[in-house]
Amino acid sequence: MCGIVGILGHSSVNQSIYDALIVLQHRGQDAAGIVTVDEEDRFRLRKANGLVSDVIQQKHMLRLQGNAGLGHVRYPTAGSSSVSEAQPFYVNYPYGLTLVHNGNLTNSEELKQKLFQSARRHVNTNSDSELLLNILAYHLEQINKYDLDEDDIFYAIQRTHKDIRGGYACVAMLIGHGMIAFRDPFGIRPLVLGKREEKGKTEYMFASETVALDAVGFEFVRDVNPGEAIYITFDGQLYSKQCADNAKLSPCIFEFVYFARPDSYIDGVSVYAARVHMGEFLGKKIAQEWSDVLDEIDVIIPVPETSNDIALRIANILNKPYRQGFVKNRYVGRTFIMPGQTQRRNSVRRKLNTISSEFKGKNVLLVDDSIVRGTTSEQIVEMARAAGAKKVYFASAAPEIRYPNVYGIDMPTSQELIAYNRTTEEIANLIGVDKLIFQDLSALEEAVRQENSAIESFDASVFTGEYITGDITTEYLDKIAALRNDGSKKKQESEATNLEIYSEA
Numbered sequence: 001m002c003g004i005v006g007i008l009g010h011s012s013v014n015q016s017i018y019d020a021l022i023v024l025q026h027r028g029q030d031a032a033g034i035v036t037v038d039e040e041d042r043f044r045l046r047k048a049n050g051l052v053s054d055v056i057q058q059k060h061m062l063r064l065q066g067n068a069g070l071g072h073v074r075y076p077t078a079g080s081s082s083v084s085e086a087q088p089f090y091v092n093y094p095y096g097l098t099l100v101h102n103g104n105l106t107n108s109e110e111l112k113q114k115l116f117q118s119a120r121r122h123v124n125t126n127s128d129s130e131l132l133l134n135i136l137a138y139h140l141e142q143i144n145k146y147d148l149d150e151d152d153i154f155y156a157i158q159r160t161h162k163d164i165r166g167g168y169a170c171v172a173m174l175i176g177h178g179m180i181a182f183r184d185p186f187g188i189r190p191l192v193l194g195k196r197e198e199k200g201k202t203e204y205m206f207a208s209e210t211v212a213l214d215a216v217g218f219e220f221v222r223d224v225n226p227g228e229a230i231y232i233t234f235d236g237q238l239y240s241k242q243c244a245d246n247a248k249l250s251p252c253i254f255e256f257v258y259f260a261r262p263d264s265y266i267d268g269v270s271v272y273a274a275r276v277h278m279g280e281f282l283g284k285k286i287a288q289e290w291s292d293v294l295d296e297i298d299v300i301i302p303v304p305e306t307s308n309d310i311a312l313r314i315a316n317i318l319n320k321p322y323r324q325g326f327v328k329n330r331y332v333g334r335t336f337i338m339p340g341q342t343q344r345r346n347s348v349r350r351k352l353n354t355i356s357s358e359f360k361g362k363n364v365l366l367v368d369d370s371i372v373r374g375t376t377s378e379q380i381v382e383m384a385r386a387a388g389a390k391k392v393y394f395a396s397a398a399p400e401i402r403y404p405n406v407y408g409i410d411m412p413t414s415q416e417l418i419a420y421n422r423t424t425e426e427i428a429n430l431i432g433v434d435k436l437i438f439q440d441l442s443a444l445e446e447a448v449r450q451e452n453s454a455i456e457s458f459d460a461s462v463f464t465g466e467y468i469t470g471d472i473t474t475e476y477l478d479k480i481a482a483l484r485n486d487g488s489k490k491k492q493e494s495e496a497t498n499l500e501i502y503s504e505a
């Protein structure tokens with residue numbers, strides 16, 4: 001669930017891209033990068049492993065010159081966490097092309113072969129994003145003329161859509177031409193367009209979430225439509241076209257549950273409002289199904305921080321006090337998007353601590369947005385008990401997660417999911433709670449749809465095992481499970497570290 005940014009301005013864009021990446025940091029903590037185009041049509045690139053503030057230092061800002069650029073924060077879902085797979089990616093032919101990608105391709109193996117055999121292009125890493133860039137480059141090159149106009153660009157995007165499968169929101173820059181943004185035919189991953197007037201001229205920006213536009217003073221124009229491409233020339237002409245057959249908005253529902261920031265709007269949905277509705281539905285379900293224990297609950301406590309708004313609404317519905325019983329260490333990042341289970345497990349204890357007076361002698365209802373591997377809930381429950389809680393109840397604003405994700409969330413195997421092949425009672429026993437309740441999928445969908453009734457369908461595959469692109473086979477799932485479980489990832493990690501081509505200390 002990476003974060004992407006593209007800005008086409010009339011003065012230096014490095015600071016705005018940096019600021020935008022800082023507010024998109026919650027979408028990827030493993031690597032960061034910025035590329036700009038300078039006055040002499042050269043790309044200026046800086047990317048490395050780490051957080052934005054560590055990767056992009058003053059000395060890099062000085063070299064990131066130019067009035068147009070792209071930015072990326074990475075949460076790996078393919079290949080490894082190695083710097084060789086950090087973004088933006090670059091190819092020199094045709095013209096010089098660079099790209100940032102949020103999502104995950106599901107036909108990478110086939111693409112790699114096709115690229116090598118038909119296009120005679122070699123990709124050195126295991127990154128699906130680098131493949132995507134090369135596919136786009138190949139289709140631009142096939143047009144075979146010097147000055148590409150908007151129709152040529154859109155034709156290349158059409159051909160790209162036909163080749164690639166999966167989830168993708170991308171922004172690319174083509175030397176001598178402009179910036180191109182496009183989104184997969186289902187709009188699984190988010191992408192918005194914004195603009196800003198500077199000295200009477202319009203500057204444009206693309207970003208994963210509207211919060212990035214807010215941070216740098218761009219006003220929201222609209223979401224990029226599923227399957228649509230928007231091409232803005234370096235001299236400011238904007239063109240757009242639907243480039244996919246049968247495009248239909250079916251956004252990833254997990255963006256609203258967990259990934260996006262509450263102050264963002266995605267596909268016409270206020271993420272904050274959707275989370276409040278999730279709390280409303282879940283609160284009502286608890287009131288209905290837990291009448292036997294309702295009176296016993298003394299306090300509602302969120303598991304910071306994504307669930308805060310949900311828990312507050314549940315407290316209102318149940319007419320119970322809401323207390324921030326856990327304190328979050330602001331210097332520790334998000335646990336779920338860390339790369340290995342050991343790191344994830346260690347981070348929970350570093351990140352959260354109890355205020356024991358909020359637990360001592362009380363029956364507490366803990367609320368989280370979701371339970372995925374159970375890493376957080378297992379430890380949180382233990383901490384609540386150690387702080388003196390009498391009974392611990394737990395509510396999850398998302399339903400049971402039982403299936404892998406293939407579109408840009410790194411959940412490649414069912415086996416690692418705590419709800420896989422388990423009943424609610426078995427999960428309750430495992431995480432050590434007295435009672436556990438999950439949101440119904442219909443309620444979760446309704447919570448989001450209340451903000452935009454035009455969304456007819458979602459990618460909710462992690463709950464249902466039904467993949468919106470309709471082309472995910474059991475063989476494919478078995479393959480990624482073998483390739484991307486924690487053990488094999490570690491092995492790939494050490495191999496990939498040696499694949500760095502643009503080596504910089």
Ligand SMILES: O=P(O)(O)OC[C@H]1O[C@H](OP(=O)(O)OP(=O)(O)O)[C@H](O)[C@@H]1O
Binds near residue numbers: 369375377
């Ligand atoms: O069951 P698990 O595998 O632990 O995954 C689910 C947990 O991970 C996420 O929190 P995270 O710490 O990533 O971020 P947050 O601070 O935004 O809640 C999510 O909000 C849940 O708390």
Ligand SMILES: NC(=O)CC[C@H](N)C(=O)O
Binds near residue numbers: 003075077101408409
């Ligand atoms: N989370 C993402 O969007 C990841 C993008 C891409 N698949 C990568 O692994 O770099």
Ligand SMILES: [Mg+2]
Binds near residue numbers: 303306368
């Ligand atoms: Mg959390």
